[in-house]
Amino acid sequence: MAATLLPYSLSADLEVALRWEGGGRRLPVDMRGLHGSHTDSTVKSPKLESDTAIGRPQAAAERLPQSIIPSPSSPAAAAAADLHPARWRRLPPHHRSPLSILIHPIRPPRPPLPPIPILAITITHATPSASIPRRRRAPPPSSASSSSSCSTSSITEMMAVTNGVIHASSREPLFSFGVIADVQYADIPDGRSFLGVPRYYRHSISVLQRAVSTWNKQHNIKFSINFGDIIDGYCPKDKSLWAVQKVLDEFEKFDGPTYHMFGNHCLYNLPRGKLVSLLKMPTDSDRAYYDFSPCPEYRFVVLDAYDFSALGWPRDHPVTAEAMKFLEEKNPNSDKNSPDGLVGVDRRFVMFNGGVGKEQLSWLNDVLQDASARRQNVILCSHLPMDPGSASFAALMWNYDEVMAIVRQYKCVKACFAGHDHKGGHSVDSHGVHHRTLEAALECPPGTSAFGHIEVYPDKLLLVGSDKMADTEMCFEP
Numbered sequence: 017m018a019a020t021l022l023p024y025s026l027s028a029d030l031e032v033a034l035r036w037e038g039g040g041r042r043l044p045v046d047m048r049g050l051h052g053s054h055t056d057s058t059v060k061s062p063k064l065e066s067d068t069a070i071g072r073p074q075a076a077a078e079r080l081p082q083s084i085i086p087s088p089s090s091p092a093a094a095a096a097a098d099l100h101p102a103r104w105r106r107l108p109p110h111h112r113s114p115l116s117i118l119i120h121p122i123r124p125p126r127p128p129l130p131p132i133p134i135l136a137i138t139i140t141h142a143t144p145s146a147s148i149p150r151r152r153r154a155p156p157p158s159s160a161s162s163s164s165s166c167s168t169s170s171i172t173e174m175m176a177v178t179n180g181v182i183h184a185s186s187r188e189p190l191f192s193f194g195v196i197a198d199v200q201y202a203d204i205p206d207g208r209s210f211l212g213v214p215r216y217y218r219h220s221i222s223v224l225q226r227a228v229s230t231w232n233k234q235h236n237i238k239f240s241i242n243f244g245d246i247i248d249g250y251c252p253k254d255k256s257l258w259a260v261q262k263v264l265d266e267f268e269k270f271d272g273p274t275y276h277m278f279g280n281h282c283l284y285n286l287p288r289g290k291l292v293s294l295l296k297m298p299t300d301s302d303r304a305y306y307d308f309s310p311c312p313e314y315r316f317v318v319l320d321a322y323d324f325s326a327l328g329w330p331r332d333h334p335v336t337a338e339a340m341k342f343l344e345e346k347n348p349n350s351d352k353n354s355p356d357g358l359v360g361v362d363r364r365f366v367m368f369n370g371g372v373g374k375e376q377l378s379w380l381n382d383v384l385q386d387a388s389a390r391r392q393n394v395i396l397c398s399h400l401p402m403d404p405g406s407a408s409f410a411a412l413m414w415n416y417d418e419v420m421a422i423v424r425q426y427k428c429v430k431a432c433f434a435g436h437d438h439k440g441g442h443s444v445d446s447h448g449v450h451h452r453t454l455e456a457a458l459e460c461p462p463g464t465s466a467f468g469h470i471e472v473y474p475d476k477l478l479l480v481g482s483d484k485m486a487d488t489e490m491c492f493e494p
């Protein structure tokens with residue numbers, strides 16, 4: 017492989033944590049003053065040498081010295097080292113593997129360690145390879161320009177893709193927040209989606225329980241966001257209220273507020289007005305969209321993606337009639353949940369999706385204008401994804417194009433997060449906005465999880481996911 021040598025220097029004591037399918041090891045290394053070079057596939061230095069283990073991380077890990085201690089499950093400590101992500105580049109497919117490497121400072125500083133004879137590190141990026149099962153599988157980055165929005169250099173730009181490496185950073189986050197999507201809890205036996213994907217209706221609440229206890233242990237998670245579909249449509253209607261309350265009781269155990277939004281499944285079970293109050297949405301009306309600002313630099317906008325929808329409004333409500341008329345025009349199938357015969361992004365015109373109404377669009381414009389005036393970065397949250405690169409076409413918001421046309425009048429929106437498309441996804445659109453669809457809690461087999469927390473910096477967001485939720489670094493122009 018042609019190797020491009022890039023100089024680097026390390027200025028702190030670091031730990032190198034290696035993870036692979038089913039395990040991990042943490043290796044403290046005194047790297048102060050270390051200088052070396054980085055190739056496409058290896059970090060080379062007097063202490064870190066590449067060898068035949070390139071592409072065979074397990075073999076490399078097996079040869080690590082005895083001083084290695086077990087790695088803790090949380091990679092939250094990744095931070096604050098002068099190891100710039102720009103030094104790390106994507107690997108060709110034949111070098112991809114399940115291993116991820118976390119590099120973070122040792123705190124407090126440790127005494128120097130005896131020299132380490134040979135350590136082979138293969139820098140692996142979690143761009144999925146169909147042939148290799150991954151513990152932290154990353155959704156494929158997709159973008160109008162994969163070079164995305166990292167602005168500092170063309171190499172840095174390459175790092176805006178989803179990957180399995182938690183990058184060291186030279187700063188502490190401004191704050192962090194927890195994320196979870198599509199819990200879709202129901203006290204019913206396991207089942208399958210319309211397309212045959214297994215769904216674990218009872219287990220999904222355990223995923224939430226694990227999320228909450230993890231967030232609480234991390235101590236620095238300011239709030240959490242639940243991306244909708246709190247219970248499943250198959251939940252017996254006379255148990256809906258009980259089921260929503262049971263899930264909310266779990267969120268209540270989190271040491272901070274949780275912000276909720278509507279998903280289609282919420283609306284199969286309960287009327288909108290009831291949900292707004294049950295979910296304690298911070299609005300002064302029946303509106304299910306709102307914004308909040310956890311610090312002066314950031315503004316969060318939570319959209320109601322079912323504001324214009326055939327779901328949730330009373331049957332005789334004008335919105336129901338208008339939405340059904342819209343679906344009639346866009347979708348010729350008698351079953352309006354079916355995208356059969358619809359082509360490309362037109363597959364989104366199905367009844368289990370919805371859109372943002374005119375009033376909400378105008379409100380969104382006002383919020384973005386205000387955020388721009390205050391020089392705030394904005395994060396858009398919606399149950400429905402808003403970029404074709406980040407989700408199946410059939411999962412997109414009906415009028416994602418109208419929402420994004422407003423977003424593009426300003427430069428303040430840095431990322432859009434969504435749920436709904438359970439497999440997850442990540443893209444960077446033509447304007448450098450990240451779109452991250454979060455993997456569903458519902459489709460985690462027992463013993464597995466999908467939740468995470470997002471570290472917020474002035475110029476990037478770092479999603480640190482549990483096993484089925486992939487880590488994602490999202491850089492942008494501040």
Ligand SMILES: Nc1ccn([C@@H]2O[C@H](COP(=O)(O)OP(=O)(O)OC[C@H](O)CO)[C@@H](O)[C@H]2O)c(=O)n1
Pocket residue numbers: 209210211245280281351353354355368408410411436437438
């Ligand atoms: N092709 C389809 C897909 C779905 N349906 C029916 O629509 C309802 C909602 O489907 P469901 O998969 O439960 O919706 P989720 O919100 O959990 O997931 C969204 C998708 O992942 C988006 O890609 C349900 O009644 C289905 O049976 C359908 O008829 N035809």
